[in-house]
Amino acid sequence: MLGQDGAACCAPMLREPLGEEAAAELSRMFKALSDPVRLRLLSLIASHEGGEACVCDLTGPFDVSQPTISHHLKVLREAGLVGSERRGTWVYYWVLPEALAKLSALLQIPAVPAKAPA
Amino acid sequence: MLGQDGAACCAPMLREPLGEEAAAELSRMFKALSDPVRLRLLSLIASHEGGEACVCDLTGPFDVSQPTISHHLKVLREAGLVGSERRGTWVYYWVLPEALAKLSALLQIPAVPAKAPA
Numbered sequence: 001m002l003g004q005d006g007a008a009c010c011a012p013m014l015r016e017p018l019g020e021e022a023a024a025e026l027s028r029m030f031k032a033l034s035d036p037v038r039l040r041l042l043s044l045i046a047s048h049e050g051g052e053a054c055v056c057d058l059t060g061p062f063d064v065s066q067p068t069i070s071h072h073l074k075v076l077r078e079a080g081l082v083g084s085e086r087r088g089t090w091v092y093y094w095v096l097p098e099a100l101a102k103l104s105a106l107l108q109i110p111a112v113p114a115k116a117p118a
Numbered sequence: 119m120l121g122q123d124g125a126a127c128c129a130p131m132l133r134e135p136l137g138e139e140a141a142a143e144l145s146r147m148f149k150a151l152s153d154p155v156r157l158r159l160l161s162l163i164a165s166h167e168g169g170e171a172c173v174c175d176l177t178g179p180f181d182v183s184q185p186t187i188s189h190h191l192k193v194l195r196e197a198g199l200v201g202s203e204r205r206g207t208w209v210y211y212w213v214l215p216e217a218l219a220k221l222s223a224l225l226q227i228p229a230v231p232a233k234a235p236a
Contacts, residue, residue, distance in 0.1 A: 017179070018161040023154035031152035036141035039148070043136040061135070097227045104225035109215045 012108040029103060032079030037062060038072045045082060045093045052094035130226045147221060150197030155180060156190045163200060163211050170212035 018026070033039055044061065045053045055073065059066050073093060076082045081100065084093045136144070151157055162179065163171045173191065177184050191211060194200045199218065202211045 013157070013161040013164075016161075016165050018158050020154070020158070023157040023161075027152050027154040027157050030148050030157070034145050034149035034152045036138065036145040039131070039141040039145050040136050040138070043131040043134075043141075046131075047134050100225045101227055104222045104227075107218045107222035107225070109219055109222075 013106045026103070026106065029079050029081065029099065032075050032081055033103075035072065035075075037064060037068075038076055041069070041072055042076060042081060042095065046095040052092050054090045054092050056090055058093070131224045144221070144224065147197050147199065147217065150193050150199055151221075153190065153193075155182060155186075156194055159187070159190055160194060160199060160213065164213040170210050172208045172210050174208055176211075 013022075013026075033042070040061070041058060044058055048057060055066075055070065058073070059069050062069060073082070073084070073091075077084055077093075079099075081096060082093050083096055084091050086092075131140075131144075151160070158179070159176060162176055166175060173184075173188070176191070177187050180187060191200070191202070191209075195202055195211075197217075199214060200211050201214055202209050204210075
């Protein structure tokens with residue numbers, strides 16, 4: 001399972017302090033997730049039949065214009081969270097599982113959880 | 119282990135489309151992680167001895183002013199990612215493990231990963 005491979009490859013950031021470079025790269029990925037429309041787009045793409053979605057599948061559920069959707073998809077792509085390819089009329093999008101697995105692993109709580117005060 | 123409890127409680131957002139309300143709440147938490155100084159602060163707090171850190175432990179590693187650090191800590195606290203308490207002269211911070219476990223679980227790749235095109 002890809003999520004578990006991701007967990008094996010990357011130490012949780014809570015086990016040791018993150019370096020400056022790693023923090024800069026990761027913050028760009030989290031920034032792409034910091035918008036509700038982008039989060040829903042990512043979720044729609046990943047949960048779509050076959051794991052990929054045409055841009056034509058992605059505008060219906062939203063109250064925003066198609067150019068706005070295209071902008072959000074571009075942000076997700078530039079952050080390395082989705083891949084895309086034009087086939088004929090439409091552009092298709094799919095999630096890049098390694099990127100999500102990396103973020104997921106980084107946020108995992110190590111075996112000894114943070115202490116809450118008494 | 120808290121991370122696993124978190125994973126059990128929350129379905130990965132990639133299994134089914136995220137609703138509007140959930141996306142709004144989650145995007146606020148990701149926004150708090152979208153700054154490299156805040157990511158490093160969170161990591162410093164969580165990896166500090168005993169799982170909590172005094173604000174006096176947190177200014178040294180950064181090239182930014184103490185008021186800026188305090189602002190970033192406030193953003194992390196308001197996003198529900200850290201707790202804090204004043205004890206005497208200093209404010210102490212600790213990570214809220216349930217919040218991180220929730221984000222980590224949401225980004226987990228379901229058993230059938232997204233398909234990459236041929």
